[in-house]
Amino acid sequence: MALVVYNTLTRRKEPFEPIESGHVKMYCCGVTVYDFCHLGHARSYIAWDTVRRYLTWRGYKVRYVQNFTDIDDKILNRAREEGSTMEAVAERNIQLYFEDMRRLNILDADAYPRATNTIDGIKRLIYELEQKEFAYAAGGDVYYAVQHDREYGKLSGRKLEDMQAGASGRVDDEEPKKRYPFDFALWKGAKPGEPAWDSPWGKGRPGWHIECSAMVREFLGETIDIHVGGADLVFPHHENEIAQSEAATGKSLANYWLHNGMVNVDGEKMSKSLGNFTTIRDLLDKKGIDPMVIRFFVLQASYRKPIDFTNEALSAAQNGWETLKDGLLFGFKLNSALEGEIDRTSQTVQEFQAAMDDDFNTSGALAALFPVAKELQRQGNILVHEGKTDTAPDILQVQWKTLVELAKVLGLEAEPEAESSGGLSDSEIETLIQQRKDAKKAKDFAEADRIRNDLQVQGITLIDKPGGEVIWHR
Ligand SMILES: Nc1ncnc2c1ncn2[C@@H]1O[C@H](COP(=O)(O)OP(=O)(O)OP(=O)(O)O)[C@@H](O)[C@H]1O
C-alpha cells in the first residue's frame, strides 16, 4: 500500500516519495509567541504531530523542525502594554507553549529555531536575493519584487493581475516605499525603541516570511519533503516563503505542502485578534476537559476540513474518548504485558493503515479502532463482574496491544493511574453501593448522589439497572 497525500501545490493527492529513501524532512510553521495558545493552534499542532507519528510508525526517520516567531509587531505591542521587553514576552509564551502542547501529548520537535537566533541566515538570504535582483532596498527597508518572479502565486493559485483589482484599499506605512503594492518586506528599518540588528541596509529587523525560508535552509536544507501549516498561511506566508527560497536557490523549497483546516466559531476562524478564542489552558483547567478529548475532537475530522467548535462536538468527542479509553485500559485489568510485536496483517491494522495512507484520514483510523475498543470495553465489564472474560485472554491481549499501539500513533494514550480507584477494594465498593441503596430507600437522595459522585471521582462508574440492580466498573 502506498501513502498518498494531498499536496496544496498541485491541488491533488499524490503518492508520497521522500527525497532520500526512508527519511522525511518536515518543517512546521510555529506560533507567534505573544499570548496563550488557543484551540486553533492545538488543532494545527495535533494534526502535524499525528502525521509525524504516523510517518515514524510507517518506518520513516522523520526530522521535524518547528520555529518560534519571537519578533513581531504583536509581541512588541504586548511588551509595551506590559512595560516589559520583547524577550520577556517571547520567553514566557514559549514556555507556556511547551506546557500546553506537552499536555496534549504533542511530541517535541527535533529543533525549535527562533527568528532572533537566525538573523545571520536571514541576512545572507536577503543579500542573495538582492544580488539576483529579486530584492531592493528602499528607505531602510528591503522588499521582495514579486513582479520579477514569474512563478509568484503558484501555491495559492493567485495571479498578480487579479490581486491588483482588490488592492486599492491597502494602505500602510510601507506602501510609499514599495515599487509595487504586493511586494513584501524582507527587512524592516529600525523604529525608535524597537529591537534592531545591524545589516548592510542599516539597523532593522527581519520580516515574518523570510525567517521561515532561512530556518528551513539552515536546519533542513534547500529542498525538504513536507512543509506544513494552517490553511490561512497559504497566502501570503507560504507563497512568500516559496518565492524567497526558490528565487535564492533555484530549487524547489518543499515537495509536498500540507495545510490544516481552521477551527471555526460560528463560521469564523478562532483567533486572538477576533477575540472568539478559547485557550488550551481554559479547556483543560477551567473546564476540566481531558487533553485526550481535545485530541480526539481534532482527530475526528479530516485535518484539511474546517471544524466548528461547539459544546455538542466536544461532548461527542468526550463520549468517543471514554469508549476508546476503556479499551486502552482493558489490559491493565487483565494484568497483561505490552511487550511483543503486534500482527501487522490483522484486519484492524490493515484498516487503520488504509485510512492513514489515504492522506492521514484520522477519522477513518479511529473508526478502525472503535470495534476493538468496544469489544474490550465489554469484556472489561464482564471481567469486573464475573471475574473472567468470555473470550480467551490471550486473544484479547493481542487485540489490546494492537489497540494501544495504533491509538498511540494518533497520540491517544490512557494512564492506568488516572483510573485508579484510590485503593478501594471490590468489597469496599460493594459496601458503598449498599449504603447508597439504603440512602435511596430512606429518600436521602443527596447522600445517594454524594456516594455516586465520590466513587466517580475515584474512577468507579455505577450503572443503575431496572429493578434496582447496580452494576459498576472501574
Ligand atoms: N483557528 C485556527 N484553526 C486552525 N489552525 C490555526 C487557527 N489559528 C491559527 N492556526 C494555526 O496555528 C499556527 C500558528 O499560528 P500563529 O501564531 O500565526 O497564530 P495566528 O493565526 O496569528 O492566530 P491568532 O490570530 O489567534 O493570533 C499556524 O499554522 C496557523 O495557521
Ligand SMILES: [Zn+2]
Ligand atoms: Zn512559516
